[in-house]
Amino acid sequence: MEPDLFTAAAEERQEKDPSASPLAVRMRPRTLDEVVGQQHLLKPGSPLRRLVGEGSGGPAGASSVILWGPPGTGKTTLAHVVSKATNKRFVELSAITAGVKEVRAVIDGARRAAGGFGRETVLFLDEIHRFSKAQQDSLLPAVENRWVTLIAATTENPYFSVISPLLSRSLLLTLEPLTDDDVRGLLRRALTEERGLGGAVTLPGDSEEHLLRIAGGDARRALTALEAAAGAALAKGEAAILLQTVEETVNRAAVKYDREGDQHYDVASALIKSIRGSDVDAALHYLARMIEAGEDPRFIARRLMISASEDIGLADPAALPTAVAAAQAVALIGFPEAALTLSHATIALALAPKSNAATTAIGAALADVRGGLAGPVPSHLRDGHYRGAAKLGHAEGYVYPHDVPGAIAPQQYAPDAVHGRRYYEPTRYGAEARYADVVERVRERLRGDTPPGC
Structure with missing residues (x-):
């Protein structure tokens, strides 16, 4: 029996009794116009529009589509919409459970359907990045000969995970994370539309905000939580889904946190001050509050990078690379896995030796410059490569450091106005203790107080 017959039977049951299907399935868009978010893919004349035959250009020429984006952004939904719009058989496989045998069975079925009934097949392959190279190779003949229209979904960068x-x-096609407004609109549609909850309950503002935080931009997660909370509210005889009901149903307390108000800045401030104070447990607490409240992980990563230079500096030279690597990882993987990376960086920064010497150094230098202590660049440091520089005395007397023992030449570098001023005052904490010793010896050599080689 063909796999699409099972799909057709399930869809027929859903049409007869919509309540038998999960809310997320019932609210699945039926056309591209019902798709939430992804406006960059839905513009008139876009490849996705042409794929379903819209526009003067006709169907797009590609025989396969790769949808790349975070969970819950509509990859499966788009595959269903394409199938319905083009009236093609729809077969769904997951790379987690399927192998080459299952893929070949679908391809054979697609060839029979095309030959016997003249009907083309859409093969939706979820999590394609989990397929090995050999398994992905098995798809090539079907794609090249257009036996199927392959729509593959992945949360991983396809340039690294697809052959x-x-x-x-x-x-x-790259799918973007859904915004809160996208998910909010979907929740409100689900509350009122007949295929959804049909107005059986209402959703107060605080409950809606909590569902948005729980969802984290994942439409499926938002609808699943709404359905569970609505069921609990109706069982209690409540006409509105109260915040307490949402908390009890999804087993997650609402975090008092306004991402655009005082709490946003207060908790972020507390995170940084806890790291500065080396209280790793307090830092993790505030990090958890920000994560649970749905804070943008990129904002957290930026704060950690600033802390690495502001509060640690050269006391632990690995702090900044760790924070930068965390920011790069967060941008690549997103939540929920990004929570692990942010925890890694937060712990490293909190337990690192602390020094604000880099902060005070640039602060003191900026204060002098803003106060007018600048002065002309010493003549021997000026550019001497252009014609006429020698007549002006530029670069004359400059000692090339690599020509002297120790590669430190006793000569003046700072302008007269700030010559001899000390901005960098290293601490004796962590790795900066070594810099404290080095900087004193270097300053002595620059003044000519220490003979070369000493």
């Missing part, structure tokens, strides 16, 4: 031959034959 080049398949990638080059595919239309790559």
